[in-house]
Amino acid sequence: MDEGAVTEPQPDNRAPAVHLAGARLSFGDRTLWDGLDLDVLPGEFIAVLGPNGSGKTSLLKVLLGQLALGSGTAEIAGHPARAGNSDVGYIPQQKSIDDGLPLRGRDLVGLGVDGHRWGTGFRGRTKRRAIVDAAIDEVGAQAFADAPLGTMSGGEQQRLRVAQALVGNPNVLLCDEPLLSLDLANQQRVSELIDRRRRISDTAVLFVTHEINPILPLVDRVLYLVDGQFRIGPPDEVMTSAVLSELYQTDVDVLKVRGRLVVVGTGDAVDALGSAGGHHHQEDRP
Numbered sequence: 482m483d484e485g486a487v488t489e490p491q492p493d494n495r496a497p498a499v500h501l502a503g504a505r506l507s508f509g510d511r512t513l514w515d516g517l518d519l520d521v522l523p524g525e526f527i528a529v530l531g532p533n534g535s536g537k538t539s540l541l542k543v544l545l546g547q548l549a550l551g552s553g554t555a556e557i558a559g560h561p562a563r564a565g566n567s568d569v570g571y572i573p574q575q576k577s578i579d580d581g582l583p584l585r586g587r588d589l590v591g592l593g594v595d596g597h598r599w600g601t602g603f604r605g606r607t608k609r610r611a612i613v614d615a616a617i618d619e620v621g622a623q624a625f626a627d628a629p630l631g632t633m634s635g636g637e638q639q640r641l642r643v644a645q646a647l648v649g650n651p652n653v654l655l656c657d658e659p660l661l662s663l664d665l666a667n668q669q670r671v672s673e674l675i676d677r678r679r680r681i682s683d684t685a686v687l688f689v690t691h692e693i694n695p696i697l698p699l700v701d702r703v704l705y706l707v708d709g710q711f712r713i714g715p716p717d718e719v720m721t722s723a724v725l726s727e728l729y730q731t732d733v734d735v736l737k738v739r740g741r742l743v744v745v746g747t748g749d750a751v752d753a754l755g756s757a758g759g760h761h762h763q764e765d766r767p
């Protein structure tokens with residue numbers, strides 16, 4: 482038997498789902514981040530953390546082709562990031578949907594289907610409807626999918642947004658604080674949906690959040706952005722007192738309490754941290 486073949490770990494030769502090289506984003510003379518190198522593998526789950534204004538949403542917008550880099554490269558599945566890319570699913574930051582809007586849940590999910598792929602004839606429409614139904618089933622939204630979005634609870638709307646983002650079977654899923662304003666049961670439900678999909682379909686996930694604890698068991702690596710500085714690595718390597726103190730340029734303690742990470746700063750640092758490191762419990766938030 483060839484022992485080498487058994488004991489040697491196999492290198493992962495798959496092309497990255499997301500490739501950022503030497504990436505810089507600036508607004509005027511303010512640089513949000515520079516020299517950002519990040520390859521996200523298919524199926525990898527990346528948590529993007531950092532205080533308000535550190536450029537987390539802007540990073541997603543670069544990958545969505547809505548913002549151009551000042552320098553460097555941003556690619557999705559080997560191609561330059563561009564708007565309208567069906568390789569990318571997006572769960573935007575939750576805004577409550579206007580009560581008067583007549584759009585039904587099913588219509589929102591349908592917006593995520595790439596119409597060109599199925600055509601507009603009867604067979605195309607039937608196929609499209611089956612795909613939308615399957616996506617609605619996956620998030621357990623059958624009971625309310627035909628109601629107008631404006632009449633739904635925040636958790637129900639959010640499940641349909643997840644369905645919309647996943648219905649096109651994207652290679653990359655970009656999530657902007659998808660658990661915000663959800664109760665614990667719905668936080669868990671939405672996290673599980675995203676996790677299941679990336680395991681089944683090898684979807685790469687970039688998950689912007691101020692609260693790492695609800696997703697900590699799912700996270701492969703953290704990208705932590707603070708005031709132009711950043712660190713990338715497994716949670717155990719990034720979420721440490723030494724690394725966060727260096728990033729925030731002040732004393733920060735990271736404690737592990739019953740499996741949760743508690744980040745404690747001093748003075749202004751506490752305000753600057755917000756709940757970035759998870760020192761507020763999600764259930765305490767208004």
Ligand SMILES: Nc1ncnc2c1ncn2[C@@H]1O[C@H](COP(=O)(O)OP(=O)(O)OP(=O)(O)O)[C@@H](O)[C@H]1O
Binds near residue numbers: 508534539
């Ligand atoms: N199009 C733009 N033009 C100029 N400045 C912008 C633009 N978009 C974002 N900014 C600025 O860039 C900074 C980063 O914004 P971004 O929304 O990426 O931060 P964030 O880390 O997602 O913050 P939050 O946690 O508050 O959502 C902010 O100071 C914002 O005002």
